[in-house]
Amino acid sequence: MSLSNRLADDMKQAMKNKDKFKLSVIRMVRSSLQNESIKLGSELSEEAELTVLTREVKQRKDSLHEFESAGRDDLAEKLREELLILEEYLPEQLSDEELEAIVKETITQVGASSKADMGKVMGAIMPKVKGKADGSQINRLVQQHLS
Structure with missing residues (x-):
């Protein structure tokens, strides 16, 4: 529906x-x-x-x-x-573990190595998790993994 x-x-x-x-x-x-x-x-x-x-x-x-x-x-x-x-109308939200796995996988796919690659990583992740995770949470995880 x-x-x-x-x-x-x-x-x-x-x-x-x-x-x-x-x-x-x-x-x-x-x-x-x-x-x-x-x-x-x-x-x-x-x-x-x-x-x-x-x-x-x-x-x-x-x-x-x-x-x-x-x-x-x-x-x-x-x-x-x-x-x-x-x-109630949003799709089920991803757990922290699932989100972290997606972040790590995307960083590897994009070949990001520093915070300068933040935009590339975020651009690749957001369509994957659309509506299933908060952007600020994703941003925080990406920053942790790129530092």
Whole structure:
């Protein structure tokens, strides 16, 4: 089932359950998907849908960090709840061991030896793990292995 169909089904269920919070989060994501579709001028592929969903999750994580550092626990808690809902739609995340294996393998494939090769490594890794891992976590692992 595509992400759009799953969101539509879950939106109907949230309406039936009178779950206003989940309904608003799903509507925001569906709106982002529709905006991206309009921008591209065609239906979104599953990969494009995943890209939009990943972007939404990343935006919320960045905002969460800002709210926590500013001491806005009320807003931070709301974002944590939104993230829990959004993460239901992401593919299963890779474990640290799996991610580390992918990083090592890609460094070997690319022939990277120093931090100057960071861009090549990140460019090769990101399509492999799209939606399955956080970019900052990958960045940290690549830096560890290239230093």
